[in-house]
């Protein structure tokens with residue numbers, strides 16, 4: 001069995017409103033799967049169904065090949081968007097208490113809690129109450145509660161919201177490490193840079209439907225446009241020679257390759273900056289060969305679509 005979580009044809013109505021419409025996802029073992037979509041797309045609804053907080057009206061969920069049931073709750077660590085900790089209970093006591101509910105012995109729960117508190121620099125908070133912590137601090141406690149019993153599936157709803165950049169990066173690294181250690185991770189987020197850095201697979205939801213799904217590298221390849229960003233220095237670094245070269249290139253290349261004068265940054269003030277979309281039967285080497293005779297090339301990079309671009313393009317098209 002290579003897939004840990006399979007959700008098939010999930011449908012969920014709230015009254016007349018269809019929150020999920022025949023939605024299916026497959027999360028491979030040991031992967032990080034990003035659930036993306038505009039506000040109200042249905043991400044949290046799906047996550048709640050996987051956590052058996054809400055029941056689907058139609059469809060099935062399987063964990064490790066078995067139909068999802070109450071016995072699997074112990075195998076899933078869930079960090080909800082609205083964090084649920086007891087406000088007046090002491091932090092350390094609470095983490096141990098919640099770990100014991102997940103089946104750990106008192107000794108093991110204490111050992112693992114101290115390990116995580118030390119690892120995340122939180123030992124000073126052990127005897128404080130949740131209500132005395134900031135939002136981000138409480139969120140770190142919630143993170144520990146989610147991972148402590150080492151469930152095979154970890155689900156984070158917006159794990160980075162509320163964290164400063166240092167803590168967001170710390171949690172990102174911890175999630176990557178959890179994958180290294182064998183966990184499978186499903187998370188929803190609006191932070192596209194974290195998707196770029198972390199996800200093996202993504203599903204993009206929009207208006208209760210899945211509109212895009214697959215391995216991130218395959219999706220990026222599918223959205224590539226054969227466009228290259230180019231910077232050329234002219235021999236005598238002046239505005240005149242740059243303009244002359246620009247006119248030359250426009251004359252020689254337009255109608256042949258698609259050219260834009262671009263706005264990215266390069267090193268020199270007088271660099272000529274271009275974005276060139278190469279026609280289908282040609283290669284970047286053809287373009288490079290042509291440009292070599294024109295000036296000193298100091299920048300030549302393929303324009304790879306970002307997850308942000310892919311998100312906006314796909315949502316606007318649906």
Ligand SMILES: Nc1ncnc2c1ncn2[C@@H]1O[C@H](COP(=O)(O)OP(=O)(O)OP(=O)(O)O)[C@@H](O)[C@H]1O
Pocket residue numbers: 014017019037038039040041042043044045046
């Ligand atoms: N308990 C409920 N009763 C009625 N409608 C609901 C309920 N829960 C969610 N919805 C509706 O279902 C839709 C999907 O909500 P959901 O919370 O799954 O979106 P989301 O993709 O997680 O959005 P966000 O990015 O804003 O968190 C929304 O239109 C919401 O109003």
